[in-house]
Amino acid sequence: MIRFYHVFKSYNRDAYSLSDVSLSVRPGSFVFLTGASGAGKTTLLKLIIREEVPNKGQILVNGQNVASLPVTKIPRLRRSIGVVFQDFKLIRTKTVFENVTFVLKTLGFDLKERRRKAFSVLKQVGLQHKTHCYPLQLSGGEQQRVAIARAIVNDPVLLLADEPTGNLDPDMANEIMNLFSKINMHGTTVLVATHDRDMIQRMSHRVITLHQGRLVHDTLPQGRLDSH
Ligand SMILES: Nc1ncnc2c1ncn2[C@@H]1O[C@H](COP(=O)(O)OP(=O)(O)OP(=O)(O)O)[C@@H](O)[C@H]1O
Ligand SMILES: [Mg+2]
Structure with a gap:
């Protein structure tokens, strides 16, 4: 590996x-x-x-x-590879949902599939209620969890x-x-x-x-x- x-x-x-x-x-x-x-x-x-x-x-x-x-x-x-960066690297102008599903979109997943995957990982990190927030509206720990959700959303090897x-x-x-x-x-x-x-x-x-x-x-x- x-x-x-x-x-x-x-x-x-x-x-x-x-x-x-x-x-x-x-x-x-x-x-x-x-x-x-x-x-x-x-x-x-x-x-x-x-x-x-x-x-x-x-x-x-x-x-x-x-x-x-x-x-x-x-x-x-x-x-x-899923990566959780030390400084998160979230995109400020995109919502939590958009940040988490950005890669899925470039890979051609449709909206329904993106919603399903995003909901699943956001639930796993306890942030399903913050889907439509922007990163700057979140605490540091919440931003970190968004970064984690983004890293695992596409089942990385x-x-x-x-x-x-x-x-x-x-x-x-x-x-x-x-x-x-x-x-x-x-x-x-x-x-x-x-x-x-x-x-x-x-x-x-x-x-x-x-x-x-x-x-x-x-x-x-x-x-x-x-x-x-
Ligand atoms: N872009 C860079 N340009 C110049 N030096 C760098 C750069 N990135 C890291 N370094 C240097 O390389 C060394 C290792 O840095 P690195 O970020 O890998 O450490 P780290 O173990 O991740 O530290 P931390 O626990 O503080 O995150 C440090 O001395 C740092 O100053
Ligand atoms: Mg470091």
Whole structure:
């Protein structure tokens, strides 16, 4: 599903944001990515969706070498991946419904089907009553949940979430993580970048730790050998 081979990424010549990172994530697994602020978590996720390209090394996503993927093939790669960005990236001029179903529209789903899918995911994140609101009329946590709904609306094979519970109260954070687990149980590979140590401990999953751009720990929960 995801493979990094000796990946290096620097935004400027002074320092590497990722340095010699090699890892492999199996289809269907649930993996946490952690490390201090600036460790390189967001950079790693951006490389997977080809928002950034590495300076050195190879990255395979679903068998495709994303670093050398022709530009015309990038939209297709991204359509198979649901992404919850750290800054949400909601479109301010579009309603919750329009934000959530934007991709479905470009894929040719009719209004009835878009409504059905949007209602289903908005219900899952507890926002079915906010369908016609604009992002700026929502709280930070609600915006975050809209971003989550948008990421899962098209049943992605891979879900990447960058601090998806950062703005949520503990109960809502738990609910969202349970939702991710449910999605994972239906076969979607899930990669969650987070600082939240309590949550990582509560949910027994593989944990990859970055420190100053290097992969320093890769641990499986005790008693589980199947998530690699
Ligand atoms: N667009 C950019 N231009 C220059 N440097 C960048 C850029 N994006 C990230 N960096 C640098 O790369 C390093 C890793 O950043 P990254 O955003 O990947 O960290 P992070 O682990 O996601 O941190 P946080 O937990 O704060 O979100 C940081 O030192 C950051 O300053
Ligand atoms: Mg980040």
